[in-house]
Amino acid sequence: APVKIGMITTLSGGGAGLGVDTRDGFMLAIKRAGNEDVTVVIEDDAQKPEMAVQLADKMIQQENVDILTGIVWSNLLMAVQPGAVAQGKFYVSTNAAPAPLAGKGCSPLYFNAAYQNDNLHEAMGQYANEAHKKMFILAPNYPAGKDSLTGFKRYFKGEVVSEIYTKLGQTDYAAEIAQIRASGADGVFMFLPGGMGIAFMKQFAQSGVETPVMGPGFSFSQDVLPAIGDAALGVKNSGQWSHDLDNEANKTFVDAFKAEYNRLPSIYAMQGYDAAQMILSAAAKADVKDTDAFRAELLKADFQSPRGKFKFNTNQHPIQDIYVREVVKEGDTYTNKIVGTAFTDHGDAYAQDCKM
Amino acid sequence: MISREWTVNAALALALLAAAIAAEAAGQVFYITLATRIAILGLAATGLNLALGLGGLVSFGHAVFFGIGGYAAGILGSHAFSGDPMIFGLEGSNSMPLIWLVAALAAAVAGVVIGVISIRTSGVYFIMITLAFAQMLYYFAISWPAYGGEDGLSIFVRNAFPGMNTMKPLSFFLISFGALMAGIAILAVLRGSRFGSALDVVRQNEVRAAAVGINPFPVKLTAFVLSAMITAVAGALYADLNRFVSPSMMSWHMSGELIVLIILGGTGRLFGPMAGAALFVLIEHNLGELTERWQFFLGLILLVTVLFARGGVLGFLAGKVRHG
Amino acid sequence: MAEPVLQISNLVKSFGALRATDDVTIDLHPGEIHALIGPNGAGKSTLIHQICGTHAPNSGTIRFMGEDITHLGVAARARKGLGRTFQISSIAPEFSALRNVMLAVQARQGSSFRFFRPVRSDASLTGPAMTALERVGLAGRASLPVAELSHGERRQLEIAIALALGSRAFLLDEPMAGMGPEGSRALTSFLADLKQEAPILLVEHDMDAVFALADRISVLVYGKIIATGTVEEIRRDPAVRTAYLGDHD
């Protein structure tokens, strides 16, 4: 039966790299499946919530898509998801995973194929217990930043010597780095996505402060590593996936991605790829118009994820292993290598609030 | 006397109305949504037009009032939905007229505060200080956890309007369209009135205004506040249209876009903002389908418009403005 | 003698080290033209600015019709009936001549905070405005945007605006400037009549006009009044001749 997928993602402006990887990973899976029944329309949300809503309306009302996907940012997803599920459409998230949608605001039609936002931060909290007693933690001052530090603290048992919220979009971190130097912390956890993280790491490397830095995988994913360069080497970060993960599905994915796009896949590419695989697996067995059947198939997660094992929790967010990775240089490329496992079969803290 | 401009204006308004009705007839719901968006953005820019077009107050922070309106709808609506009381134990409400009133009053308060400080400055300083206030509130909204911060606030059920089912796209369009027409009518009356004359002379030459006994400050402040109120009502409608409100409604991009709408349509023209909104929304909608690089071409189109099509859409359709 | 309409006492205004107005005391009586002459940069315009309220004096008082207005704003003084013209024309460039004058009528009638009634068809505005334009001989140009008026015509418009304000005293800063010989003559006879309506403080360098019109003349040099008197007294005053008049007849 035909399935029409509407992908809304960020393809212009500063955040475009993430959307491009999401799209490329997603389309790789679609292409490899060669399923004529599945069609995808893609549009650019320019990282604006209003734009995303408009596109969602257009896709639902005009293009008659069955499934929406692709949004990178929590605030855009928060704008689109309620309307989409209210109009009876599936939403499969490739990245954004704000807490409300995992808890009280969960919906039978809403799946997250990536993680719950807190997962990677929780993993670093867990990992930090191994070697650190006093942590300095910082994140931008917005909901995802707060969730991040909350997630970290949920598992970190040592002392948090300082908890700092920086301005969203800040580019100079001298003041924060000076505080790190003075704090006596033995480790730094930072969640600074995109350009903020690049700036922080470069400045940190120049500062002469030696405290080890760690963070969630998005701050050190393949799309930004080349821009940070040497400054990122040795940094520990968390991820539910890494390109060196040793399993068949992952090898296939990484090789196919490299062959198709001539670059290493980032975590966003993998997430796009998996979201597509998941939809394809359900489409092969059920008609998307039969909502209940289709949902049941989605829930089975019957596909080979490059992550290895993967299943859904009651709130339709993943239960999966979260790894600790280290930034290394392989030849000329900066990339991540798995150095440990923080959690196995890890769900999230909000599933208990989800009443479906 | 029916001038060419009025013929064009009437044609534009009827075209928008007809487009929505035709879309309803053809079952093309999305086009109603587009028409609604045009009406609402047109209203927001009409509000700004009072300050900017008539009063020469180039506010680069009007998105703040748009956002305040949006949050009025979001906050009142979500409290009405959840049944939790707000501060001071006030009840939420899902009644649009009440929400609009609250939006306008909140914007008026903000407008007075911002205006009293900003209007003392002029020219570029004014542009920048309004931008600064907008940035201030923008950062506040981003980090203010109670109503979602940067994630924004969803309105699960569109607020209600007496006697209409607002969830029906055409009904909501008609409400928005009515609001737009009312906004334009308010501007038309103001412009022709003594207040409008005073505002106009203050824009052209403040020294002269003062020398004939018209104190520029209260005139400008009044225009600024009225303008904020209209834009706030548009913001409330916009939140209801998207069923969502977030700080991005207050971003400087939004302020810039409101200015773009006015210039695109024709500065100082009554129907300019609506014409500009129509053009902008259509360009955005169609370019996005054609190419991923749509922003590049949008830039080019805007550039060509400012450089070569002075007077915008209305200048093109209805000729140069006549002053008198 | 009747109570002065305008009474300026011991006014001082400094710009940095420069005393542009240096303890000036001067008044204006009903029905008179009091001419203020003096070299360029003597402080005549500065004095007018202080009377109108655009500059605040450092000390001294300004009384208008018995009331102390030293601390009132510009607009408030205008509404009390201080009509002024600018040395360099200052008008609303996009409006027609008529609407420029209508604004003055509107301000005189009171509040500008009336939001409904359209002004264009408001005969209570257009009527008096037209009359004012007619009086200065600009009626034929009433509907022209003022950007299209010539320099001299703008000077006439300035006077029309002051007339329409229903001023109780006129402060005219070089009204003859830019008028052709014909215009100057016409204006001279016009002002000779106008003073019956309200007294005029006239700043002017056109000595033919000043000597023809003034009831009294004060001479301002370096911010100080060095002489006040009738036309004849001033003409003969040797200090005035060297400081200002030169060998003017």
Next chain:
Amino acid sequence: MTAALAIEQLLNGLQLGVMLFLMAAGLTLIFGVMGLINLAHGSLYMVGAFACAAVASLTGSFWLGLIASLAAAAAAGAIIEVLVIRRLYSRDHLDQVLATFALILIFSEGTRWVFGSFPLYLNIPSILQGAVSLPGGVQYPAYRLAVIAAGGLIALGLAALITRTRLGIRIRAGENDREMIGALGVDIRTLYTVVFALGAALAGLAGALVGALQSVQVGMGEPVLILAFVVIVIGGIGSIKGAFLAALLVGVVDTMGRFLLPHLLATVLPPSEAGTIGGSASSMLIYIMMAFILAFRPRGLFAA
């Protein structure tokens, strides 16, 4: 909190100030002196950073990259001046806002078209790597010291250009009355192109210098742009001295706010909330300061 930390933060504030000035320098020239609101200034800044990163990665030399950034931004500036900006001087601010807003879109998407969607790598030249020890036991990154020096030099050079040279006098005369300066025989058109290109080159240089400390990516110019405007407006338009002092003021207030507000609040609130509220307050701080200053001095601190 120790005295050493306070001193270091003060230094950081001054340093941020100089960096802000560096970013604002070109804008002061164009905006303050030519009277043009150039929202696309941030785009020129981005052009400089991208040119530097591209050339540096091609040749391996940061210094060649720096030259490339000057050249590329100046060229971009000259081109947009001739094609676009030239038609805007006589227009009101409104048209300038719109046209340069359009230029932002064009530059951002154009850059992404050429360089792709991912941030580029631009690192500090090796001789300026790492931190140096300053008296008082403060460790300070060498590169930041170099940036401070560059900012200071540019401030002095610009001030001299504007106030001492005939070029500067003519530019300012042109801003007062373009027609008149032309009627006196000055080719103000070409002069403005040169000045605009110069302003653009300064933006490009700032982009390259600051880009090495931050992230070279599309849209990097936008936050800078608004801050730079804030700086210029606080300082008083047209005043290089004002812009410089305002930049330092903004730098110090912002840094100290980020640093002290959470600390102060932590005395009355739990640390997590102090962090959040302090964070919000400090991100609004410079805007509050700007509103406050303009409320009392509507033409900035050092208006010309």
Next chain:
Amino acid sequence: MLLEVKDIATFYGASQALFGVNLAMEEGEVVALMGRNGMGKSTTIRSICNLTPAKSGSISFSGQKTAKMPAFRVARLGIGLVPEGRRCFRSLNVHENLVAAARPGRWTLEKVNALFPRLAERRHQASMTLSGGEQQMLAIGRALMTNPKLLILDEATEGLAPVIRQDIWAAIRTLKQDGLSILVVDKTLSELLPVADKCVILENGQSVWSGKPAEITEAVRDQYLGV
């Protein structure tokens, strides 16, 4: 022939201001351009300087056709303009105003300061705060500093005190003796006519009369100048 204006027509947007103006000046001549308010004197000057270029007709200066030249090139051919309304550069100080467009030649800062000592006194004051008369002196000084062959004075004595006006007329006479050509618009005929070699009268945008000052009869005055 220094300046030759032949049958020019000039428009402001759609409205026509000049309908055929003719004017010719020899080197060293002082020509008075006369006419009532609004007859097109200033417009003629704007057309000569190419500030409002003529739509038809031709203008040549020093043997060069000026059509299509940008205004600054026309100025560099040797025209120094003192415009109606002064138009000093507001935010520049007196000194800066004088040097802004200066070109080398006989007129230097010292000579201008000697001509108008008042300007030397106010050297560092922003020109917008000068008194009206001071601004007028500045505008003349500024034009002289470009060392023009032809000086154009549009109402250059407007608003000047009688003593200063006498000085300026004296200066104009000196300039004339030095061989400078001058085109003057001024309303004080009693001062203007004695220095003028030739007069051109405009009415409604047309040149209607030209001749020597002595030839201006009562009838001509009555008809065109309204005196």
